[in-house]
Amino acid sequence: MPRVAVVDADTPFRERLREGFGYPLRGGALATCAALALAHYVALLPAFVGLLGGALVWTATWRYAADCMRHTAHGYAEPPDVGVDGNDAAGWALTAIHLLAAASGVLAIVFFPALLWPVIVLFALILPAVDMTLAFDANLALALNPMHLARVMAGFGGAYLVPVAINLLLGALVVLASVATAALPRLLAVPLFAFAYTYLVILAFHLMGGMLQQRREHFGIEAQAEALANAAGQDADSRLAAQASELAAEDPQAALRLLAGRLQDRAAPPLLHETYRALLRRQGLREGLLVHGQIWIAALVAGNETAKALRLVQECSELDPAFLPDDPGNAATLAELAARQGMNRMAARLCRGFVKAWPRDARSPQCALLGARLLGGPLGQPAEALVLLGRMGTLPADHPLRSDFEALAAQLRQPAGAA
Structure with a gap:
């Protein structure tokens, strides 16, 4: 049985928030964000076809967001796969309620400007409870029942203001995203805006799911992930x-x-x-x-989990400055990651170690070039950079990096301060 990644119900919300930003960019969530971003092109089709297609895409968005909320509330650390636990009724109900919220705002702006802020505050307060109800029960009548919404809010106490704040922030970020993409060509703006909005919706529902998990006993939510993990030993x-x-x-x-x-x-x-x-x-x-x-x-x-691997490389390097991952593929991957993260000394050391350990590996020229650029640039060691390039000898005339080697070598040989 595959390993089940589980989140402890007692995980502090601050940690959930920090980790949550990466949640929509993993597994099924990333695939969903990308697919739905492209699917929003359907809104460019004429009249009724575009409206119907757009409604279907939004329904799919809310349906997957509801899946993420339930998945997180049940203790799963990773996003659900697309369509594994989907609920079409929840998707349609969430689409309807959010269209109602948007329409109410538009009506207030056009006909009753003085009511705009009361409308915004009202929906900001009730939408988290409505979203949670629809994600689990897909019952629009129940989600609009004031007594039920009051019970949901009471179950969180003062912490209920957290999802309220999340929804308000979500709305503000959506407005900013729409403004930022307004200056772009529509063919480019549509998927960019859609990806940003889908990312934010999934993030918001994931965080609300985490709050539900923390109060799962009050809301009668079973710890499915924990049960599966126990069953798997x-x-x-x-x-x-x-x-x-x-x-x-x-x-x-x-x-x-x-x-x-x-x-x-x-x-x-x-x-x-x-x-x-x-x-x-x-x-x-x-x-x-x-x-x-x-x-x-x-x-x-x-x-x-390359970021964790890089931290472990650092730890081992403190024990042995000559430490190098024993797999050339891993060493090359971590050298590039270290360079991207600004860990220049570690990246250069990994590159030098790679060239010394595996001089005939096909990745050696790339590692030598990366290390030499770091040594000759931010680390200020041009002589060491030339030595590293020299370890590769003269590359074949048809090698794709030969011109880069020659250009960098010529640059490094220039006297300090020369143009």
Whole structure:
């Protein structure tokens, strides 16, 4: 059974907010944002066809947002796949209620300007409760029942102002996005605006889902993700980490052996890796930390968690300045990532280590060029940059990077201050 990524219900909202910005850009959510952004081109079709197509696209948007809210409320860390747990009725109901909110605002602007702000405040206050109700029950009559909305609001207490603020911010960002794209050609503005709006809707519903998870007992929400994780035996990992920590007080080596076998599996959770490294540090086992670093870096890169892998490279480099991931593909990937993130010294060191370890690898010229640019530029070491380029010798005449090598070498040989 595939590993189920679970979020603890007690995760602080500040942490959820920080992590939440990346939620719409992962897995099924990213695919949905991209697909719906392109689907909004249907609004450019003539008259009725464009209106109907636009309504269908918005329905799909709200339906997926509702999926994300339920998914998060049930404890899942990752976005749902498209169509896995969709509810068409929820999509239509959410579309209707948000069209009603927009229409009310337009009517207030045109006919009753003095009522505009009361209308905005009213919908800002009730929309989170309405959205939550429709996402779970798809019942428009229930979602418009004042008694039911009051019960939902009471379930959050003062924290209910958080989703209210999220909705107000969402509205402001949508206005800003529409203004920013107004100056662009319509064929470009349509998908850009649609992607931004879809991203913001998914983010808002994901954060509201997290608040529902924190109060799941009050709202009668089952912890589906936790149940699946338990069924897959993932809770055994937590028990194993606790057992190893207790055993370490009496027999540190036995505690390490207890964890070692499980860590060979790339699906091992961070908790076990962190427990293992803590035990190694406690015993001062520098070589063990470096060996484990190689294993965990490979697992992190394979899981597309390159930022964490880069932090681990930094940690291992502090133990051994010559440390280099033992897989050339991983080393090249992390060198490029370090350069993009402004970690110039680490990127240059990885590039130099790559060229020294794998001079005949097809990626060596690219690594040498990247390292030389960093050494000769922000790091101010032109002589070292020339040495790194020289390690590659003379590239074949038909090599795609030969002209870049020659141009950079000529630039580096210029006297300081020369044009």
